[in-house]
Amino acid sequence: MSEAREQFDGLRAKFEELLDQIKLSELADHIRDMTEQTGGLSEEIAKIRSRGYAFASSLETKIGGLNQQWAELRPRLPQLISTEANRLREEADKLKDKLENAGKMLANPGALQKFIPDVEQAVSDIERGIESAVSKVQELYAGIQEEVEEIAAKFQDINWYLDQQDEASFAWQPAEKVYMATKAEWVATGKGKDDPDGILYLTDQRLVFEQKETTGKTLGLFGGKKMQEMEWGVALSLITSVKTENK
The missing domain is CATH 1.20.120 (Four Helix Bundle (Hemerythrin (Met), subunit A))
Structure with a gap:
């Protein structure tokens, strides 16, 4: 051809x-x-x-x-x-x-x-x-x-916030409404992997951090223990300043 x-x-x-x-x-x-x-x-x-x-x-x-x-x-x-x-x-x-x-x-x-x-x-x-x-x-x-x-x-973001709210391990205060939620790490010790990972909630009443992770995995993949509990909550009226960190 x-x-x-x-x-x-x-x-x-x-x-x-x-x-x-x-x-x-x-x-x-x-x-x-x-x-x-x-x-x-x-x-x-x-x-x-x-x-x-x-x-x-x-x-x-x-x-x-x-x-x-x-x-x-x-x-x-x-x-x-x-x-x-x-x-x-x-x-x-x-x-x-x-x-x-x-x-x-x-x-x-x-x-x-x-x-x-x-x-x-x-x-x-x-x-x-x-x-x-x-x-x-x-x-x-x-x-x-x-x-x-x-x-x-x-x-999509809001539904994720609400999913985290529904799965929370702690009780919400009367009439408390979640504004947003995000994945976060609480730098409690500054030792990296020893610090808890979880969800940071901003509501109309307070700022709440809940540990929500699986710890102790073999090679980071297998086994481990699921950890989920509220670590702290702070009333918004007590927060005087917020400082961001670039990572």
């Missing part, structure tokens, strides 16, 4: 792939996912409220605003996608004609080779056109998507 024939066959195979891509179905799928994600935020905020998280009151307002923005934008997107897909289809029809003309020269590699650069350029133009169309549509809702993802990440 001649080099020109191999190039032609590769371009024809690429054309078949492009016929599917110019439909821009990935955008339709993405918009469907965005609709589900945006609509699901209200359900997620309701869940964390039902679990007792009383902070980040601005979330409801943000979610309401995002749902409103998406409701206004979404109806415009199918028409834009259709317009872009039709433009790409016209380019694909031109490429099809070029391939058919080149295909008439399969028995003459020298003549076929002369068609290859033009076909390659047409393929590249369509590929760039697809990228441009996808970017053009996605740019319209990129800001909404970014905010949805930020809120989803916030929910």
Whole structure:
């Protein structure tokens, strides 16, 4: 098989792939996912409220605003996608004609080779056109998507706080609400591995450290004893200063 024939066959195979891509179905799928994600935020905020998280009151307002923005934008997107897909289809029809003309020269590699650069350029133009169309549509809702993802990440963090709260080994004070929790090490002795690791809780009433780890593992992997107990709690009213440490 001649080099020109191999190039032609590769371009024809690429054309078949492009016929599917110019439909821009990935955008339709993405918009469907965005609709589900945006609509699901209200359900997620309701869940964390039902679990007792009383902070980040601005979330409801943000979610309401995002749902409103998406409701206004979404109806415009199918028409834009259709317009872009039709433009790409016209380019694909031109490429099809070029391939058919080149295909008439399969028995003459020298003549076929002369068609290859033009076909390659047409393929590249369509590929760039697809990228441009996808970017053009996605740019319209990129800001909404970014905010949805930020809120989803916030929910993930909050649910982790609440999971730690539910698993705590000590009793919470009446009406006490956890604002946040984080993995921490209490530098009780300054001896590194001898100092307890666990969870540091910040509530609306106090700062609490709970040891929560498995100690005495063989080679750091096997066996060991699970340790979980509250080490200390300090009322927020007694904390006069906080100093950060870079590690």
